[in-house]
Amino acid sequence: MNIVSVKASQSYDVVIGRGLIASCGEYIKKVTAAKSFAVVSDDNVDKLYGDIVEKSLKEQGFEVCRFVFPHGEASKCSAVLNDIYMFLTENHITRSDCLIALGGGVVGDITGYAAATYLRGLDYVQVPTSLLAQVDSSVGGKTAIDLPCGKNLVGAFKQPKLVLCDIAALDTLPRDFFIDGMGEVVKYGMIKSSELFDILSGNDIDSIKNILEDIITRCVSIKRDVVEADEFDKGERMLLNFGHTLGHSVEQHYNYTGISHGRAVAVGMALITGRAENKDLCADGTLDKLTACLKRYELPFSTDIPVSKLADACLNDKKRAGGSIYIIICSECGKSSAVKMSIDEFMQFIG
Amino acid sequence: MNIVSVKASQSYDVVIGRGLIASCGEYIKKVTAAKSFAVVSDDNVDKLYGDIVEKSLKEQGFEVCRFVFPHGEASKCSAVLNDIYMFLTENHITRSDCLIALGGGVVGDITGYAAATYLRGLDYVQVPTSLLAQVDSSVGGKTAIDLPCGKNLVGAFKQPKLVLCDIAALDTLPRDFFIDGMGEVVKYGMIKSSELFDILSGNDIDSIKNILEDIITRCVSIKRDVVEADEFDKGERMLLNFGHTLGHSVEQHYNYTGISHGRAVAVGMALITGRAENKDLCADGTLDKLTACLKRYELPFSTDIPVSKLADACLNDKKRAGGSIYIIICSECGKSSAVKMSIDEFMQFIG
Numbered sequence: 001m002n003i004v005s006v007k008a009s010q011s012y013d014v015v016i017g018r019g020l021i022a023s024c025g026e027y028i029k030k031v032t033a034a035k036s037f038a039v040v041s042d043d044n045v046d047k048l049y050g051d052i053v054e055k056s057l058k059e060q061g062f063e064v065c066r067f068v069f070p071h072g073e074a075s076k077c078s079a080v081l082n083d084i085y086m087f088l089t090e091n092h093i094t095r096s097d098c099l100i101a102l103g104g105g106v107v108g109d110i111t112g113y114a115a116a117t118y119l120r121g122l123d124y125v126q127v128p129t130s131l132l133a134q135v136d137s138s139v140g141g142k143t144a145i146d147l148p149c150g151k152n153l154v155g156a157f158k159q160p161k162l163v164l165c166d167i168a169a170l171d172t173l174p175r176d177f178f179i180d181g182m183g184e185v186v187k188y189g190m191i192k193s194s195e196l197f198d199i200l201s202g203n204d205i206d207s208i209k210n211i212l213e214d215i216i217t218r219c220v221s222i223k224r225d226v227v228e229a230d231e232f233d234k235g236e237r238m239l240l241n242f243g244h245t246l247g248h249s250v251e252q253h254y255n256y257t258g259i260s261h262g263r264a265v266a267v268g269m270a271l272i273t274g275r276a277e278n279k280d281l282c283a284d285g286t287l288d289k290l291t292a293c294l295k296r297y298e299l300p301f302s303t304d305i306p307v308s309k310l311a312d313a314c315l316n317d318k319k320r321a322g323g324s325i326y327i328i329i330c331s332e333c334g335k336s337s338a339v340k341m342s343i344d345e346f347m348q349f350i351g
Numbered sequence: 352m353n354i355v356s357v358k359a360s361q362s363y364d365v366v367i368g369r370g371l372i373a374s375c376g377e378y379i380k381k382v383t384a385a386k387s388f389a390v391v392s393d394d395n396v397d398k399l400y401g402d403i404v405e406k407s408l409k410e411q412g413f414e415v416c417r418f419v420f421p422h423g424e425a426s427k428c429s430a431v432l433n434d435i436y437m438f439l440t441e442n443h444i445t446r447s448d449c450l451i452a453l454g455g456g457v458v459g460d461i462t463g464y465a466a467a468t469y470l471r472g473l474d475y476v477q478v479p480t481s482l483l484a485q486v487d488s489s490v491g492g493k494t495a496i497d498l499p500c501g502k503n504l505v506g507a508f509k510q511p512k513l514v515l516c517d518i519a520a521l522d523t524l525p526r527d528f529f530i531d532g533m534g535e536v537v538k539y540g541m542i543k544s545s546e547l548f549d550i551l552s553g554n555d556i557d558s559i560k561n562i563l564e565d566i567i568t569r570c571v572s573i574k575r576d577v578v579e580a581d582e583f584d585k586g587e588r589m590l591l592n593f594g595h596t597l598g599h600s601v602e603q604h605y606n607y608t609g610i611s612h613g614r615a616v617a618v619g620m621a622l623i624t625g626r627a628e629n630k631d632l633c634a635d636g637t638l639d640k641l642t643a644c645l646k647r648y649e650l651p652f653s654t655d656i657p658v659s660k661l662a663d664a665c666l667n668d669k670k671r672a673g674g675s676i677y678i679i680i681c682s683e684c685g686k687s688s689a690v691k692m693s694i695d696e697f698m699q700f701i702g
Contacts, residue, residue, distance in 0.1 A: 082429055082498075089500045117468070120493070120506045120584075142471070147433075149440045155471045156507060233471075 002217040006224050008141055008231050010159040014220050016134075016213055020166040021049055024100075024127060025056035031161040032123045034098035036063040038088055040111040042071035045103040045129050048172055053102055053127065065091040073256065076106045076146045078154075084114045098123040098161070104130035104177075105137040109152070112143030116158035126160045129169040131181025132262060135188065135219035138163045140227045140237075151256070157232060165220070167212050176260070179205065182297040183243075183262025188219045190269060190290065191242045192226070194334030201289065204296040238338045242328040243269030249313035253305050266294050270301035271310075275349055276329045281339075283332040290333065311350040315343060353568040357575045359492055359582050361510040365571050367485075367564055371517040372400055375451075375478060376407035382512040383474045385449035387414040389439055391462040393422035396454040396480050399523055404453055404478070416442040424607065427457045427497045429505075435465045449474040449512070455481035455528075456488040460503070463494030467509035477511045480520040482532025483613060486539065486570035489514045491578045491588075502607070508583060516571070518563050527611070530556065533648040534594075534613025539570045541620060541641065542593045543577070545685030552640065555647040589689045593679040594620030600664035604656050617645050621652035622661075626700055627680045632690075634683040641684065662701040666694060 001017030015027060028037075037057050041050055046068045054064045067087045069075045093099075101111035101124060108126055115124035128138040144155030170178065182205070189197030196218045200208070208215060223240065230236040247268030250259060259267075273290050276282045291301045303310075314325065325346050330336045341349060352368030366378060379388075388408050392401055397419045408415045418438045420426045444450075452462035452475060459477055466475035479489040495506030521529065533556070540548030547569045551559070559566060574591065581587040598619030601610060610618075624641050627633045642652045654661075665676065676697050681687045692700060 078429060078433055085498055085505060086500070089498060089504065117505050117507055119504060120495070120508060144471070147436055147440060149437070153440065153470060154436060154468050156468055157471060 002213060004217060004220045004224050006139065006159070007228055008159045009157075010161075012160055012162055014139060014163040014165060014224070016165040016167070016217050016220065018167045018213070020164045021056070021127060021169060022052055023056055024053055024125075024164055025058075025060040025062065027162060027164055028057070028098070028100070028125055029060050031125070032098045034062075034096060034123055036091075036093060036097040037065075037100055038091060038093050038097070039064060039066045039100045039102055040084060040107060040114070041066065041068055041102040042075065042104075042107055043068055044071045045107065049102060049127075049129065049169065053100065065093075071103075071106070073106055073146070073151075076110050076144075078145060078147075081110060081114060081145055084110070085118055088114070088118055093118070093122070095119045095122050098125065100125045100127060101160075102127045102129065104128065104133045108133050108137050109142075109144050109155075112141075112158050112160065113145055113155055115160075116143055116156035121158070123161045124158070126163040128163065128165055130173055130177055131170055131216075132177070132184055134165040134170075134216055135181060136184045136223070138165065139220055139223045141231065142233075165216055167216070170209075170212060179298050180260040180262035182208075183260075183264075183266040183299050185215060185219055186290075186293055186297065186299070187240075187242055187265060187269060188222045189293075190330045190333055191239050191328070191336035192222045192334065193218060194332070196222075197289075197293065197333045201293045201296070205298055208297075238326055239328055239336050241326075242330065242336055243267075243272060245314050245325070245327060246271050246310050249310040250303055250305065252313055253309070259300075263300050266299035266301060267303050270294065271303070271307065272327065273330060275351065276331075278351075279349065281329050281331065286330065286332055307350055311347060314350075315346070353564060355568060355571045355575050357490065357510075358579055359510045360508075361512075363511055363513055365490060365514040365516060365575070367516040367518070367568050367571065369518045369564070371515045372407070372478060372520060373403055374407055375404055375515055376409075376411040376413065378513060378515055379408070379449070379451070379476055380411050382476070383449045385413075385447060385474055387442075387444060387448040388416075388451055389442060389444050389448070390415060390417045390451045390453055391435060391458060391465070392417065392419055392453040393426065393455075393458055394419055395422045396458065400453060400478075400480065400520065404451065416444075422457070424457055424497070424502075427461050427495075429496060429498075432461060432465060432496055435461070436469055439465070439469055444469070444473070446470045446473050449476065451476045451478060452511075453478045453480065455479065455484045459484050459488050460493075460495050460506075463492075463509050463511065464496055464506055467494050467507035472509070474512045475509070477514040479514065479516055481524055481528055482521055482567075483528070483535055485516040485521075485567050486532065487535050487574070489516065490571055490574045492582065493584075516567055518567070521560075521563060530649050531611040531613035533559075534611075534615075534617040534650050536566060536570055537641075537644055537648065537650070538591075538593055538616060538620060539573045540644075541681045541684055542590050542679070542687035543573045543685065544569060545683070547573075548640075548644065548684045552644045552647070556649055559648075589677055590679055590687050592677075593681065593687055594618075594623060596665050596676070596678060597622050597661050600661040601654055601656065603664055604660070610651075614651050617650035617652060618654050621645065622654070622658065623678065624681060626702065629702075630700065632680050632682065637681065637683055658701055662698060666697070
C-alpha cells in the first residue's frame, strides 16, 4: 500500500492499494467527523461495490444512504445534479455529513461538484474505480458538470478529504476502459518521468497489471507535484494538457462518442510530437519511442481526420483565452514545457 | 462618498455614494482586467438602470451583453441559473471576463453563484439596488440559489471584485422594500453598535433618507468586521443571525410570500428579546427601546402565530446542526452574543 500526500488549500492523502473498498469505513473514519454518508455511484459500479461500501461504513456505526444514476457522460448534467441535491435534502444530509464518490470520472466530477455547492460545501471522499479516474480526475480538486454546449463548463475547485484507489477495482474494469486509462498513464511518463516511461516501454497491457500499485503511485505523485505548484490552474498545470489540445479536437470530431478520452489523448500526443520533431523541438527518435509505447497498450497514434480540420477546432476552443495558444511539447520522453504561439505560428507549426 | 475595504480571501472595496451607477464603468475598470461584461439583472431593475450601466461600460471601451430575468425570489432557481450559463456561452464570456450583478438580493445571489461556478469561476461586481442588498447580501461573499425544498440550499463563497452601493438607486425603491431593508439596518444597531441604534431611534422612515450614506456605511462596516473575523461562517458570523431563527419560522409559516424578510427579522428580534428580558438575559427596557425603534420604521414586532409553532419550525431547521441550537441574544442595544442551548433549554426559553 502506498500513500501520496497532497498539500492543497486543504490537504489530503491518496491511498493506493489492493482491497481498500472493503475496508473503506476504517480509512474514512480517520478523516471526517461525519456520522452520515451519502454514497453516489452509477448503476454499473453500484452493482459491483455499492453493498460492500455500505457494509464497511455501517461497521463503523455510520448512517448510509445511496444515490445511483445511469452510467455515462450524459449523466454529468444539471438534471442529475438536481436529483442529487433533492436526494441529499430528502435524506437530511447536513453540512457536517459527507459524500462519497464511488465510480469513474463522471461520478467523481459530479459528486465533487455537489459536495462543493450543497449547503455551500461539505466533506467528500473519492473512491475512483477506473484507471483514468485513479490517475487523473481523483487528484487535483477539479469538479464539474457539462452544459449542453460543452464539457466541464460549470464547476468548482474542491479538494476531497481522502482518495482511496483500490487496485482490485481495476480487475472488474472492462479491457476497453483499461486501455483508455493507459493513455493518461503514458502521458505522465512523457511529461515528467523518463523512469516511468521506460517502465511502460518495458511492459505491455498484460504485464503492467502486475505492477499497477507502483504505476498508479507514480502517476498520482506526478499529478500531485504539478497540482501543488498550481492549484488553481494558472501555469504549471498546463503540462497536464500534453496531447489534450489536438486530442479534444479528435473527441469533438466524433461528438465525444466515437473515441474515448485516453485514446484521443494518445493520438494528440503522437500528432504534436511528430510536429515537434519536424521542427527540431525534440530529440530525434522521441516520436518512435512514444508510438512504440502506445502500441504496447493498444492505443492509437494516428487519425484519418485532416490535421487542418483539427487545428481549426483547436483555435475555436483556445482563442477563448485570447489571440494566442499554449502548446505542450516534450523535448524528450520525460521532459515537457509549454510553448506560447500566436495563431499564425500555431497554424504553421501544425502544417 | 465612503469606501469600506473588506479583507477576505480576496479583498475588495464597497463604495457607498450617490450617482455611482452612472459612472460605474470608471470604478469597474480599476478592479478587473476584463474587456467583456455580462450584466445580469431582473426586469424591474433593468428597466431603470440597464441602459445606464451599459452606456457607462461602453464609454470605457468594454463589450457589454445583458441578461434579464423576471423579478422575484422564484427566479433564484436552477432553471434561471442554467439560462444564465447558456447566455454566457452564447456570448462567449470567458474566464477572463466579468459578470455584473445589477439588482437586489436575488440578482446578487444568483449572479454571484454563476460567477463562482461558470468555468470554475470568473470576476464579478455587485451593484446592489435595494437597501437590503446594500447592507446585507452584497457583503460577505455568500452566493446561492434555492431548491424547491428550501432557500439558499446550494451555493458557494465567492468574493466580488467591487461593490457599488448607489444611494440614488434607493430613491426609486418602493416604500415597502425600503421598510424591509430597515429591518436589517436595525439589526446591525442591535448586535454591534449602540451609536447606530441611537441614530436610528432619533430618526424615522422619512428623515433617515437624508443620512443614508452614513447609515449604510455603518451597516457595511459592521458586516465587514464580522465577516473578516469569520469568512466561512464558523463562529462570529452567527451574530448576523439575530432575529433570524424565529424570523425564518415566521417567513416559512407564510410560505415566504406573506411577509418580507426584513419584517420577519423584526418580529424575530422582538420575540427573542422579549424572552431574553423575561429571563434577565438583557438590560431592562431593551425590548421597549427595540420596539420603539421598529415602530419608527413601520416594522412589525409581534405575530399572531403561536410561539410554540414557531419554536417547532426552528428545531426542524436547526436540529440539522446536531442536538443543540445557537440563539443570538442582545444583552443591551448594541451588544450581542451567541448562546448555545439544548433542545430542551430552547423550548423552555421560548416558553
